[in-house]
Amino acid sequence: MVAQIMPLLEEFDQKTHSETVYKVRLMAAAENFTAHASKVPRASGCFPPCGFQVEGSVYNCRSCQYDSCEYPLDCPVKEVVVGENNRTQMRCDVLFPLPGDIEVVWRYAETETQLLELLKEVTMGADLLYSIPSASPQHAGTYQCEIFTEGRSIVRQYFYLTVIPQTVIGHSELQSLFDQTLVSGGQSPQVTPDLWEGSLLRLPPPSLLTVCLSGLLLLLLFSLGSLFWWSFQRDPIQSKDSRGMQGEKYVFL
Template sequence: MALGLVRAGACLLLGLLVCPACTQACLMCFVTDKERIRICQMFVGMKAWKTKVCDEKFQLAFEDLLKTEINYDERNNLHDSFTQMVHSLQETAVAKGFYIKAFSKAAEEMKKAILQLKKVPACVPPCGVQELTRRFICDGCYSLICKLPLNCPVKDVTVNRGDQAMFSCVVDFQLPKEDISYSWKFAKGGVRTQDMSYFRDLPRARGSVARIRPAKPVHAGTYSCVIRHDVRPVARLYFFLNVTGPPPRAETELQVTFREVVRWSRKEPEVVEPWKPGLGELLTNPWALTWEDLCLLAALVAVMVASLTVLVWMFCRWYFSGI
């Protein structure tokens, strides 16, 4: 029996060499040569030529799946479907079923299973490494993503001097939900380029949006934003900023006002003479008297009263001494 299995395997490999296109179907991606040989031996016995014919019919039944493309994330689900198909064919072989009819029925069931899988997202031009569009190609058993460049076309942004310039680092295709980061660079001097040798990092710019306010001629040039998933670049966007026009009126008026203030501050300071009210003003405006003025006035009145008292006492003494 072991010798027959070896001969059957050799004949099967020879058949695959004769029919290379048959080796590129979904069947060959998810069902091994050993599994197919075993199924055919269960249907037709151990004779090599019968096993070879059976395997050819097996692959012919799945010929319509040759150009099938599925969502890369659905590979495991499709593998499970093929595994269930293998078990079903083995049960049919044990029940002495006819293999051509069994293979045709299994292929139809696989077509239905593939239609139930999640569809492959369409590529969104013009740029970007769109990992979520990765698809599994049965014609070769390999995966493929959209063949688009990493660099996006330069977008022109024109603002008036003094206005706000804003750049949004956003792409039209879906990004992974986690581990997304943004980094910004600037090529100064008003140059419009995608040559990264002209760019310098902008460490203060973070996130998907960058703003410049107010925009000045020195800000003119190309800005670059790199979107990364983990550490791998996903897309590189470019924005060429052109700052035009004279300074805004508000800025001009402010500059004029500032110059007037500076000019006025250079003049000789005005000398403010202290107010010296007369006695009449003090009497008519008692609110103008300070606390010191009131103290001085009270002292003056006290001196006058004391002087008057002394004079009266001296007069009285003189008068009465002569009697």
């Protein structure tokens, strides 16, 4: 800009041309500077891909106003997979700085959706973390966190939670162990401390243990009862046969 204006100032001091000529040349210099300045990359404080970011607004010299980041409020859905009875956490993190006075609303829907009318409010406060201590199939679905500041929404994040049932995990681990055995030529893989601590050797739920033990106890009682009944039915037959043999012996004598 200085390089284009300084020659005009020297000519203007010498009054080489009329004021109209200098006015036209100044307008041309200004337009030339604007065209070159628009091609220079500007430092942006915007962090994709979502959220209304006030701090990331950049002043536009051509329009003489601040340009917003122009990102949507809704962020892409994040997939979360967890095994049954395991702990899982979802954090409403954003890359851009948040104001100090925020309010966080967590919502939930049983299906995979981003429709607000299907999402029901779960909690409200300032906690960006949502935790499930022990996940079960009924926890599966869509979780949404929406951040507000001064009553205005600035970002919405979505998490789709999938809970793998314990039976599926057990079948998958047994299949993996079977495949490892085939690869090793029929030799069972060595059981390491990590394997003992892993999910392969985890005990089933207490309710399942109770059902199994009750079934075994009933089977044992049924077996004992059948054995007693069989012994009771056999004793009269043996006594009758013994009496018959004694009578035949008496006849032959």
